Amino acid sequence: MxxxxxxxxxxxxxxxxxxxxxxxxxxxxxxxxxxxAPSCEHCGCRVIGHGVEAGEHVFCCAHCAVAEGQTGLRDHVSA
Incomplete structure (x- = not known):
């Protein structure tokens, strides 16, 4: 064991x-x-899905990235 x-x-x-x-x-x-698992730099939740990245910064979603001043990011969307 x-x-x-x-x-x-x-x-x-x-x-x-x-x-x-x-x-x-x-x-x-x-x-x-x-x-x-990394933690979202805005809300602190563990990122266990795709998340979004801006350079070395990791976020659980684009909303949290924008709240931290990141621009040009969006969540993954299906066609």
């Missing part, structure tokens, strides 16, 4: 995620999101 690096739970179904050359072990997607 492996221990989750976020909560420490030892779980027989723990899984490994490789990101940016590093290996991480988690017992749930919730812990993986807590450790690896």
């Amino acid at each position: 492996a221990a989750c690096e976020v909560c420490g739970n030892e779980y027989e179904r723990a899984f490994e995620v490789r990101m940016a050359g590093q290996s991480h072990t988690f017992d749930s997607f919730e812990c993986a999101i807590h450790r690896l």
